[in-house]
Amino acid sequence: MSTAIRTTTTTIVTRVRDRAAATPDGVAMREKELGIWREVTWAEYWEQVTLVAAALLALGVEPGDRVAVHMENRREWLYCDLGTVAVRGITVGLYPTNPAPEVAYLLGHSGAKVLVAEDQEQVDKALAVADECPALERVVYVEPRGVRGRYSDPRLMAWPDFLALGAEHARAHPEAVAERMAAARPDDPMTLIYTSGTTGPPKGAILTVANIEYAVERLVLGGGFTSPPPSERDLSLSYLPLCHVAERAFTVWYNAAAGVQVNFAESIDTVQANLREVQPTILFGVPRIWEKVLASVEIRVGSATPAKRALTRFWLRVADRIGDALVRNHGNHTPLTRLVYAVGWVMCYRALRERLGMRRVRYAASGAAPIAPDVLKFFMGIGVPMHELYGMTENTAIATGNRPGRVVLGTVGEPHPGVEVRLDEATGEILTRHPGNFAGYWRDPRATADVLDEDGWLHTGDVGEWVETPPRRPGEEPMRHLKITDRMKDIIITAGGKNVAPSEIENALKASPYIKEAVVVGDRRPYLTALIGIEQDTVGEWARRRGLPYTTYRDLSEKPEVRELVQGVVTAVNARFARVEQIKRFAFLPKELDHEDGELTATQKVRRGAIANLFEDLVEGMYRT
Numbered sequence: 001m002s003t004a005i006r007t008t009t010t011t012i013v014t015r016v017r018d019r020a021a022a023t024p025d026g027v028a029m030r031e032k033e034l035g036i037w038r039e040v041t042w043a044e045y046w047e048q049v050t051l052v053a054a055a056l057l058a059l060g061v062e063p064g065d066r067v068a069v070h071m072e073n074r075r076e077w078l079y080c081d082l083g084t085v086a087v088r089g090i091t092v093g094l095y096p097t098n099p100a101p102e103v104a105y106l107l108g109h110s111g112a113k114v115l116v117a118e119d120q121e122q123v124d125k126a127l128a129v130a131d132e133c134p135a136l137e138r139v140v141y142v143e144p145r146g147v148r149g150r151y152s153d154p155r156l157m158a159w160p161d162f163l164a165l166g167a168e169h170a171r172a173h174p175e176a177v178a179e180r181m182a183a184a185r186p187d188d189p190m191t192l193i194y195t196s197g198t199t200g201p202p203k204g205a206i207l208t209v210a211n212i213e214y215a216v217e218r219l220v221l222g223g224g225f226t227s228p229p230p231s232e233r234d235l236s237l238s239y240l241p242l243c244h245v246a247e248r249a250f251t252v253w254y255n256a257a258a259g260v261q262v263n264f265a266e267s268i269d270t271v272q273a274n275l276r277e278v279q280p281t282i283l284f285g286v287p288r289i290w291e292k293v294l295a296s297v298e299i300r301v302g303s304a305t306p307a308k309r310a311l312t313r314f315w316l317r318v319a320d321r322i323g324d325a326l327v328r329n330h331g332n333h334t335p336l337t338r339l340v341y342a343v344g345w346v347m348c349y350r351a352l353r354e355r356l357g358m359r360r361v362r363y364a365a366s367g368a369a370p371i372a373p374d375v376l377k378f379f380m381g382i383g384v385p386m387h388e389l390y391g392m393t394e395n396t397a398i399a400t401g402n403r404p405g406r407v408v409l410g411t412v413g414e415p416h417p418g419v420e421v422r423l424d425e426a427t428g429e430i431l432t433r434h435p436g437n438f439a440g441y442w443r444d445p446r447a448t449a450d451v452l453d454e455d456g457w458l459h460t461g462d463v464g465e466w467v468e469t470p471p472r473r474p475g476e477e478p479m480r481h482l483k484i485t486d487r488m489k490d491i492i493i494t495a496g497g498k499n500v501a502p503s504e505i506e507n508a509l510k511a512s513p514y515i516k517e518a519v520v521v522g523d524r525r526p527y528l529t530a531l532i533g534i535e536q537d538t539v540g541e542w543a544r545r546r547g548l549p550y551t552t553y554r555d556l557s558e559k560p561e562v563r564e565l566v567q568g569v570v571t572a573v574n575a576r577f578a579r580v581e582q583i584k585r586f587a588f589l590p591k592e593l594d595h596e597d598g599e600l601t602a603t604q605k606v607r608r609g610a611i612a613n614l615f616e617d618l619v620e621g622m623y624r625t
Helices: 012-022 042-058 075-086 100-110 120-132 159-172 176-182 209-221 245-258 268-278 287-302 306-328 335-356 373-381 445-451 502-510 536-545 553-557 560-574 608-614 616-622
Strands: 027-033 036-041 066-070 090-094 114-117 138-141 156-158 189-194 204-208 235-238 261-264 282-285 363-366 386-390 420-423 429-433 458-469 479-487 515-521 528-534 583-588
Touching: 012 042, 012 075, 012 209, 012 245, 027 042, 027 075, 036 042, 042 075, 042 159, 042 176, 066 075, 066 100, 066 120, 075 090, 075 176, 075 189, 075 245, 090 100, 100 120, 114 120, 120 138, 138 159, 156 159, 159 176, 189 209, 189 245, 204 209, 209 245, 235 245, 235 268, 235 282, 245 261, 245 282, 268 287, 268 335, 282 287, 287 306, 287 335, 287 373, 287 502, 287 536, 306 335, 306 373, 363 373, 373 386, 420 458, 445 458, 479 502, 502 515, 502 528, 502 560, 515 608, 528 553, 528 560, 528 616, 536 553, 536 560, 560 583, 583 616, 608 616
Parallel strands: 027 261, 066 090, 066 114, 090 189, 114 138, 138 156, 235 261, 282 363, 363 386, 528 583
Antiparallel strands: 027 036, 189 204, 420 429, 429 458, 458 479, 515 528
């Protein structure tokens, strides 16, 4: 691309272009091919982005047109995302797990002109609903197996043919991509990120070039999360869906702005193996990931030899005490805990962290949903520096964060510099205001007006409170951290008129390695109950060690011994809450919750309305006298 055409607006694309020019042979990303990690240099990255951009121009993509991407995390996702932005199009990410009806809604609502699908599975979904998506003109597929030669739909195009089209267009119009990039404006819509849709159809949040550049300046270059700020020496593992704003930040924005090397996991099922191979320095996960890792530790310890099990359990008890001290000191070691940890590093923690793939992690974060403080404390105790964050799609993931050395467990941290955060006096709702607040919902001005007021405040729908922490030393300012109590729509009002925030109770239950899901019920009821899903791996291992045979998830959950095990967890959790907040009865979910069955969102959040309807008999049974 010609360098004679100057761009005046900085975008994610110009950042990659400039990095490719400065360090063409540096490694931008790695992906496994036939079991071997294959490196992609910045020069190769930029070449692929420009080919995709030129191909989109050849297909007639104009500024503001939508290009959908439906695939797992892989390098082509980034090529398509940045290629779309280069031609001033709008990227629309689809979750790989989206079933065909959701694909129809997302493609139809966004009006996507081009879809880049990963493989036959995603192509089949698109073709099945194509008649409901009149704007869809092309479906580009990346993996040819099962597609090439099998379908005759004229809209289909193979990835190599797509790139060849781009190369041909670039030869005929060598300045076209550069000219389109040079015309970019800060208010250009850059991506549509669809919300989870827990209470209705997903809404497409519009993030502009200016929104994302503000996020880059605050969260990446300004060290809003990490200290020191990220650099090309850092490594990350990309495994959460890239259509989620948090993963987009930690994969695409960190990579483009700071040069962090991205390593793509082979799949969500191989994350722990890939973590061990990569040993990243920066690691982000949603609560379900951290809970699953903690459960895996319990399985490994339980299946170890007696001597090794005793040694590990001893050092984990020590880690628990170290975690307590770190919590008291806001994430800072004391001379004593540093010494004890050094001994534990030799005896246990180095091997444990190596096994978990976290030996080199210098910054770890949890976000996107509430998490039990005990889970965070476990990782802090074994030496993984954990930080809980808060943000959402509608504010480009910018609100608050626990910073290194200023951690207050149970909170989501302090507002980032320049970010206004306040609580509504009447409802306690959290409001944010800053240049990262989104431009609105796609084709939905009424929904936009409901969350973005005339003064520029974003109404998050979360309820919170401030936690004041006195200064540790004379002359220091007190710390003021934000604690989220629950979503406004999830607050339970019992028959006695008591307001109960269910998420804290649910997270306390899910902190147990034996519980995967917990849904507290009790709105307009005389007491609280819970629907509980067991963690099959850990409960199965527990049953195996006790000689309890089982065949299926349901068979395992129906064992009286398993009910007694979970009752012990519920009793322990109840002791930590007021009487009105205690679980009086619980029932086991008869199956593992699933996105395709409509029980979970694509980000693994429970659809409470769906759960209440699907398992109505279980709920009613807990309230029968």
